[in-house]
Structure formats: structure tokens, C-alpha cells
Amino acid sequence: MAKEKIVLAYSGGLDTSVILKWLKETYDAEIIAFTADIGQKDELDGLEEKALQTGASKIYIDDLRDEFAKDFINPMFQAAALYEGQYLLGTSIARPLIAKRMVEIARAEGATAIAHGATGKGNDQVRFELTAAALAPELSVIAPWRLEEFREQFPGRAEMIAYAEKHGIPVTASAAKPYSTDRNLLHISFESGMLEDPWFDAAADDNKGMYVLSVAPEDAPDQAEYIELEFDKGDCVAINGAKLTPLQVMETLNEIGGKHGIGRVDMVENRFVGMKSRGVYETPGGTILFTAHRKMESLTMDRDVMHLRDSLISKYASLVYNGFWFAPERLAIQALVGESQKNVSGTVRLKLYKGNVIGAGVKSPVSLYNPDIATMEADPTKAYDQGDATGFIHLNALRLKVSSGVEQNAKK
Template identity: 50%
Template sequence: MVNKVVLAYSGGLDTSVILAWLKETYECEVVAFIADLGQGEELDRARDKAYAIGAAEVFVEDLREEFARDYVFPMLRANAVYEDGYLLGSAIGRPLIAAKQIEIAKTVGADAVAHGATGKGNDQVRFELAYQTLNPDIKIITPWREWDLNTRSQLLKYAADHGIQIDSTGAADRPYSVDQNLMNTTYEGEVLEDPGALPPLGVFFRVRDLAEAPDEPERVTITFEGGDPVAVDGVPLSATDTFGKLNELATKHAVGRVDMVENRIIGIKTRGVYETPGGTVLLTARRALEALTIDGEVALLKEELMPRYARLVYRGLWFAPEREMLQAAIDHSQQNVSGDVEVALYKGNVSVLRRTSPFSKHSRKRVSFEAGVGAAAYERHHPEGFIRMNALRFASVAAAASDPAPEGVS
């Protein structure tokens, strides 16, 4: 038995039907939670719609700064990219939404939470792992695994039968799924399910097409402190405004589109099409600054850890102890990742032009070919011993290959 449930609500077809279905099926109060992660939609309309459908209470929270500062930035410190393409923009939003649902459930005395993720998607895993980590006793309702409304036409009929108003234009008419936030826009499903098919015209609405991008590059300088961006072109910005500015610039120059086939959590392959404009710029600039400021062996270890970290985020394990352990190591490596990186944005590309840091580990004296420069720290005969030491094992291999085996040994 359920008395009150907190639903992650977006205002779209699926969650609107779910709100009515929860009331009808469980005969319980439904509290709708609308999270503003920078999706750029009119959330007041979603709130009014939730009340019209029958929500007992509606919470609308502006989480943009918390999302960027406490979720996206820590993930970017790891340079996390899933399967060489996906910058995890949608995946990183789910744990924050789930955490707020659990908080609201405690505030209003709800004994259950619900989400609108489908039975074949990744988000059901991400939401439910977070719920169970943060409150193992909470009841989880998963409509897509319980009801018999398995097609879009069935959802539309249910909505019509229950007097639920569905927009007849825009998102409601798109033959694919869209998820958007400050970091990322995800397109998948329906017409995009065939990896061999070109995305139809009009699919993308965030990043400009290459053909429409300016014919002149644009330079932008990003300032970092402790691995996080703090200013753009010398102007200090909040985490939210940093994304706002870089998204605007990158979108104009067609930066950040990715079309890939990835391995979902549940074991099937899917095509994902993503637009991550500002995040792509930040990732490129951060890597350039890390190359200047991080010890070589630390950088190598960090690159080895990155795929594991990215996989944890993708698989919904943000609150897992292993992710927190990796985060501690990664954050330790960021202490001196401070300085300026200038990049050029041009026709879908982000090119690093220069990088400077007060903590630079690069030394002109040590790398210079000029005679006498840096002689005290480096002599030209030094590499000889280094090379000989590293070649010792090769000599042993060669000797073993040329010596005949002792009698009786085959």
C-alpha cells in the first residue's frame, strides 16, 4: 500500500500520464517534483499542468548552480568520457534529481518515489540505484515496468480519456526522445534507432550546423582554479553562467555534436546523438592545462582511471563508495590545475592556442636546444646511463635466445 509518492515530473506526455496513472492505480497522493537543470523550458506551465492533472503538491527547484558546481564540475575534473564519445551530460543529472526526490519524500512524509524511465533505458538503473543508496526503505514505483501502456498511441489515448492536455506541436510531435540540461542535449529512439540512417533534417535544435557556422574562428580564454573554470575572457562567472557563456559561443561555431553507438547498462547497443557545446570546450581546455601542470606519471594514472570513472557515472553509481574514492584521488591531482587556456572555436573544432599557469611543470631551460642553457640541471651525456639501464632486459632476452638449452631440458 502506498499513501504518498514523489514523482520526478517533466510536464511531457509520459510523466503526465504517469501522474494520473499513479492516482488511479495506487489511489494515493502524488507530489510532483520538477527539477530545473537548465533545460530552458517554461517550468511554470509544467507546474500548472501537474496541478490540473491532480497533483497534491508541486515542488519546482532551480538546481542549475548545484548541478554544474557539485556534479558536472567534479565529473569534468576526471575528464570523463564514456566509450570515447559521450560526455555524460544526461547521466550526471539523474543522481541529483533522485537525491532531491528523496529529500522531498522526507519533507512531505511520502513513502514512495516514482520516475518515468522506460524498461529498456539506462535511467531506470540510475534513478533506482540512487534511491536505494540514499533511502533503502523507500518504495520505488516504476510505471513502465508495471502498466500495459506500451506504445505512444496508447499513452495518447490514456491522456485523452483522462482529460490530460498534450501539446500538439513541438516536443509532442517529435518522432524521437529529447533530454536537455545545462550540459547536454540527448536525442535517441524512433527514427534515430537505425545506426545506418542519417539523422532527419530538423532533429538538432541546439548546436548550429557546420554549414551555418561563421567563416572566421573565435578566440576565448578560460581561467581555471583547482581544476574548475572560474572566468571566461577575464570575467569571473558562476558555474551556471560559465556554461551559459560557453554554450552560446560553442553553439554558434557548431561545436559539440556526437553521433555514436554505445553499450547500454542493460546489455544492448543503442545509438545516441548528443550535443554538448560548452562541455566540449571545457574538456579540451582542461586537458591542455593538465598537460602543463600535472606530473607525467600522475597524468598517466589519471588517464587509466578515467574509463572506470566514466563507466561508474554512466551506470548510475554516483553515490557508490568506489566513485567517491576515485573522486578523492582525482581531486588531489587538481590542486595545481590553475591558469589560463586560450582556444579557438571554428567549424565544429576546438583548437588550443596557448596555455599558461603559475604551477607549470614545463621548463624552457630543460627543453632548449641552445648550448649552455640549463646545463646545471641536464647534461647531454645523462641519457646514456638511462638508456643502458632500460636496455638490460633486452640483453638478457637476446642471450637466452642464442644460448643452447642444457642437456635434458627441452
């Protein structure tokens, strides 16, 4: 009989390298490794050879960067999603894309299960498995970190490093540098190891070597740089006059933002599974794009439409963070968001300086800002009669006066 096939989400890091070998030994199955190229750069070098050497029968390394930028990052930024006021959801938004493609490969290969290296304490397990449930409920999921026999064999990273060394699996993790990273087109994250102490200063001079995408703000150029971003229906389509694809937009902004020390976030966040965790993030391009998009909206989006969309930011961000990208409620909110972006078109000018993104001008052919109406001078259009504000205020004050009167009478 043919062996069972398992598709493993494989990064080539310590965890998934050990898991690949362990799955093959434990299940006596054919392991098909899958790596999504979503902007990891040189982290993909030598991955095919390493996976096959570790025991994979086949490996898919699929370039999903264009799809990631166009169909995942852009819609999320149109929704102005920001988790707990700080996190631009760089890891969260990548997981549904990875899981979607993993499901497609499993079906094409006739696999009966998918597997991942997410721990039982993290958010990624939920993101992978909720996506699989939404797209391919017939597939089973193997999560080694949730299996007692796996945890007994690998109670910590030291045991995993020893296992990798024993089986000749090359890994970059070491006992001296144990923190983990996750990189893609939108950001890079750092967690665990010394970062588990929330008092540890990740911005200290001694820790500058940890960062990948950006220089420290104090080391950024002393001269500010101006850039212009052109938007069409909520998406950035050009930078400094050059037309770009969504992928090129992110790559260009990452380079520019990183040079100016933009986009570093150090936060303690609330995981979906209930605990707090500390994460350090670099999101240079995303920070610029997020700021520019908000400024474009300020000029072109109707007030009440903006306030309605903004009222859904927390919900939308939580849906992305918690793994509900393919849930009907996220799709419903996205439809509203898409409608809100019809006129978010024009150009934003920004000033970048030592970690700061500063607005320096905005213009649009569909601007809702009318200087003749907004002026403090005489209004040539006669569109706004200041005397009308008296009745407006009286009507809005009516309920406050009634409420105040009731309270005063109650005190008598």
C-alpha cells in the same frame, strides 16, 4: 486514513504525464510531482499548471542549476570523464542530483515511495534507484515501465498519446515526431524513433531542425573566434577575463560553442543493462570546457599523477554512466582527483571554428614546463645532461635484450 504519498520525478513529457495520471488511478495515492530545473529552459513553462491539472496534489520545481554545475559537472570534468571515448555523460550526471532531491522531498513530505518514468530497457532506472538505495534505503520505488499491467495498457507511444488525448493531457510528442529528448545545462540528447536506425543520417540537411543548442558546423561563422578560459584548482572561474560562477561558465560556453557548431556527437553506446543503443548529443559548452581543462592539465599536472588519474577515467566514467555516483568507490576516486587538481590553474586560449576546438596557447604561474630545459638549443641551466640518456636507455633496454635472447635460443 491519509492516503499514501508518492513522489514522482516529473518532466511534463509524454511518459511522466501519463504515469502521473496512471499512478493516481492505480494506487489511489496522493501524487507529489517533482521537477528539477537543471537547465531545461522553456521546457519548464506551464509545468506547475499542467501537473496539477493532470492530478498532482503538489509540485516542486526546484532550481538546482548552481548545484548541478558546481557539485556534479565540475567534479566530473576534473576527472576527465568520457564514456566510451565520446560521451560527456550529460544525462548520466544529472540523474543522481535529481534522485537526491527527490529523496529529500519524500522524507519532508512523509512519502513512502518514489516513482520515475524510466523504462525497463534504459540506464536511468538504474541511476535513480541506486541513488535512492544509497541515500534512503527505506523508500520503495515504483517503476511503471517494469510493471506488466502498465506495459499491457501501453505497449507503445501511440497508446500513450491516445491516453493523454483522452484525459486532456497536453503533450508535445506525436506519431510524426516520436524521438525523445533530454535537456539540461550540460547537453541535450536525442534517441528513439527514427534514430533507432543506426544508418539514419542525423546530420543530413533535412534533419537540421532537430538540433537545439548548436548550428550545423557548415552553417557556423566563417570567421574563427578566440576565447580565454581561466582555471583555478581544476575549475574554470573566468572567460575572457570576466569572473563567472560555475553556472555562468556553462551558460556562456553553451552560447559560444553552439554558435560555432561545436559538441555534436552521434554514437552507438553500450547500456549498463546489456544492449547497444544509438544516441545523438549536443554538448557545446562541455566540449569546450573538457578540451580547455585537458590543456591546462598538460602544463601544470605532474606526469605520473596525470597518468594515474587517466588510468581511472574509464572506471570513473562507467561509475557515472551506470549510476554509482554515491558509491564509495566513486567518492574514493574523487578524493584522488581532487588532490590531482591542486595546481591546475592558469589560462587556456582556444580557437573555435566550424565545430572545431583548437588549442591556441596555455600559461600558468605554476607551470611545470621549463623552456630552458626543453629547448633544443644549449641548456643554460645545465639541468639536463644529454649524455645521461645513454644509461637511462641501457637500463630500460636490459629486460628487452634478455627476453629477446631467450626467444632466439628457443628457436635454435
